[in-house]
Amino acid sequence: ATPMAIMIGTGMGARHGILFKHAEAIEQCARLDVVIFDKTGTLTVGQPDVVETVPAADWDEARLIEIAAAVEAHSEHPLAQAILKHAGPVTDRASDYTNIDGQGAMGRVAGRWVHLGNRLLMTAEGVAVDEIEARAESLKGAGRTVIYVAVDRRLAGVIAIADAIRPTSRATIQELHRRKVRVAMITGDNRPTAERVAADLGIDIVLADVLPGQKADEVKKLQAQGLKVGMVGDGVNDAPALTQAEVGFAIGAGTDVAIDSADIVLMRSDPYDVVRAITIARGTLRKMH
Ligand code: ADP
Ligand code: MG
Numbered sequence: 001a002t003p004m005a006i007m008i009g010t011g012m013g014a015r016h017g018i019l020f021k022h023a024e025a026i027e028q029c030a031r032l033d034v035v036i037f038d039k040t041g042t043l044t045v046g047q048p049d050v051v052e053t054v055p056a057a058d059w060d061e062a063r064l065i066e067i068a069a070a071v072e073a074h075s076e077h078p079l080a081q082a083i084l085k086h087a088g089p090v091t092d093r094a095s096d097y098t099n100i101d102g103q104g105a106m107g108r109v110a111g112r113w114v115h116l117g118n119r120l121l122m123t124a125e126g127v128a129v130d131e132i133e134a135r136a137e138s139l140k141g142a143g144r145t146v147i148y149v150a151v152d153r154r155l156a157g158v159i160a161i162a163d164a165i166r167p168t169s170r171a172t173i174q175e176l177h178r179r180k181v182r183v184a185m186i187t188g189d190n191r192p193t194a195e196r197v198a199a200d201l202g203i204d205i206v207l208a209d210v211l212p213g214q215k216a217d218e219v220k221k222l223q224a225q226g227l228k229v230g231m232v233g234d235g236v237n238d239a240p241a242l243t244q245a246e247v248g249f250a251i252g253a254g255t256d257v258a259i260d261s262a263d264i265v266l267m268r269s270d271p272y273d274v275v276r277a278i279t280i281a282r283g284t285l286r287k288m289h
Contacts, residue, residue, distance in 0.1 A: 003023075005285075006023045006026060009026050009280050009281065009283070009284030010026070012280050012283075013277060013280050016268070016273055016276050017252065017266065017267030017268040017273070018264060018266060018267070018273050018276060018277050018280070019264065019265040019267060020263070020264055021262070021263055021264065021265070022263065024263075025263035025264050026280075026285070027285060028228065028247045028263070029230070029277055029278055029281035030278065030281035030282045030285040031228050032228050032229070032230045032246065032247060033181065033182060033227040033228045034181065034182040034183070034184060034222055034227050034228075034229055034230070035176060035182075035183055035184070035229075035230040035231075035232060035274060036183075036184040036185070036186050036205075036207070036218070036219065036222070036229060036232065036241070037183065037184070037185050037203075037232045037233075038185075038186055038215075038231075038233035038235065038238050039185050039186065039187035039189060039194065039197060040078060040188075040189070040235075041078065041235060041253075042232055042234055042271060043165060043166060043169045043197070043201065043271060044165055044166060044169075044197075045163060045164045046234070047078065047081075047082075047163070047164075048079060048081075048082040048145065048161045048163035049085070049086070049161065049163075050082050050086035050159055050161055051161065052139065052144070052159075052160040053065060053157065053158075053160070054139075054158045054159075054160070055156065055157040056131055056132060056154075056155045056156055057131065061157075064156055064157040064159070065083070065086060065087045065159070066087065067110075067114050067149065067156065068083050068087070068116055068147070069083055069084055069086075069087035069090045070090055070092050070093055070094045070107070070114070071097065071105050071107040071114050071116055072084055072116070073090045073094070074093065074094065074097040074099075074107065075097075075099060075105055077105075078163075079145065079147060079161055080105070082161050083147070083159060083161075092110070094107025094108055094109045095107060095108045096108045100117060100121060101211070101212055101213075102188045102213075103117045103120055103121040103211075104116050104117015104118060104147070105117060109151075112152050113151070113152055114149065114150070114151055115127065115149075115153070116147055116148065116149045116150070117148065118146075118148065118190055119148060121148070122148045122150060122155070125150065125153055127148070127150040127154065128154075128155065129148060131155060132155065132157065136148070136158050139158070139160040140190060140192035140193045141196055143196040143200065144160040144162055144193060145161045145162075145163070145189055145190075145193055146159070146160055146161075146190070147159045147160075147161065165197070165200065165201065166270070166271060168270055168271055170200075170201055170202065171272060172271045172272045172275055173201050173202050174202065175272075175275040176275060176278075177202070179279075181278065182204060182205065182227075183202075183203050183204065183205070184203065184204075184205035184222070185197070185198050185201070185203045185205070185206055186207040186210055186218055186231075186241075187207070187208055187210060188209070188210055188237075189209075190208060190209060191209055193208075194208035195208070212237035213237075213240075215231075215233075215237065215240065216240040216241045218241070219231055219241050219244040219245050223246075228246045229245045229246055229247075230245055230246065230247040230248075230274070231247070231248050231249065232249040232250075232251065232271065232274055233248075233250065233251065233254070234250065234253065234254025234255065234258055234269075235255055235258060236255050236257045238254075238261075239257045239260075239261040240261075242262050242263075243261045247263050247264060248261055248262040248263050248264070249262060249263070249264045249266055249277070250262035250264070250265050250266065251266055251269045251271075252265055252266055252267040252268065252269050253269040254269075264277055
């Protein structure tokens with residue numbers, strides 16, 4: 001009966017675009033204690049928009065956007081795409097572009113060094129942010145991602161970006177709780193922004209300011225507490241965490257690397273399919289005993 005139950009479970013999953021890659025994925029999925037969701041592109045749509053620009057003294061909004069876009073023209077990051085969409089065509093791309101993994105980017109525009117990214121990057125570069133910090137903190141409290149822009153290591157302003165929450169994210173978390181599964185959110189984004197999004201969604205464990213290389217370590221920490229961990233992600237930087245987790249779920253619209261590292265692929269890119277996968281897996285396991 002075991003192979004038969006697995007076959008039925010696999011078939012039921014496939015009808016919802018839930019691809020269990022191997023029989024063990026179903027068994028592990030039934031036993032998960034906690035599921036960690038990546039924030040950007042998983043719980044959110046991952047197509048963020050610029051919603052506000054706050055220039056520092058001596059700067060105007062248009063010039064601030066222009067220099068930020070000159071640097072972001074080199075980047076594939078969703079936040080870069082938001083700034084580029086807002087800026088329109090870039091005439092003057094930055095030279096000497098460098099991506100600063102999980103923190104931002106830098107480059108030279110009109111002979112001046114431009115750094116842009118999160119506050120940790122500003123601290124690392126010795127950029128004073130006091131002038132706008134109260135405004136920046138209130139934007140973060142509203143769930144916005146705030147990008148700081150510095151020119152020759154002096155603050156030129158901040159750009160606030162919003163990423164819509166997927167319509168099924170809230171119900172996903174509620175239903176996981178009903179099934180006695182705890183829910184965590186993991187993100188490279190800052191804590192105040194992450195806390196606000198998590199509160200809106202009813203998520204209890206918030207892992208914020210996590211560098212791309214540290215996501216797998218966060219999975220290990222939960223496993224060290226004796227928990228069976230599921231991890232849901234879409235990005236290249238999620239791949240090691242997907243592998244480390246008992247069950248890695250890849251969002252189908254995500255990167256090939258994430259899909260290759262996962263045990264289960266959610267073809268419809270709908271976080272609610274994690275609930276369906278667990279329901280199917282538990283049903284399948286009951287038939288095995
Ligand atoms: P996530 O976990 O949300 O995918 P990342 O690890 O890619 O986040 O990035 C973490 C943070 O670093 C972002 O929230 C942002 O503040 C900053 N950052 C990274 N790349 C860029 C970029 N190209 N432009 C602006 N900010 C960036
Ligand atoms: Mg991501």
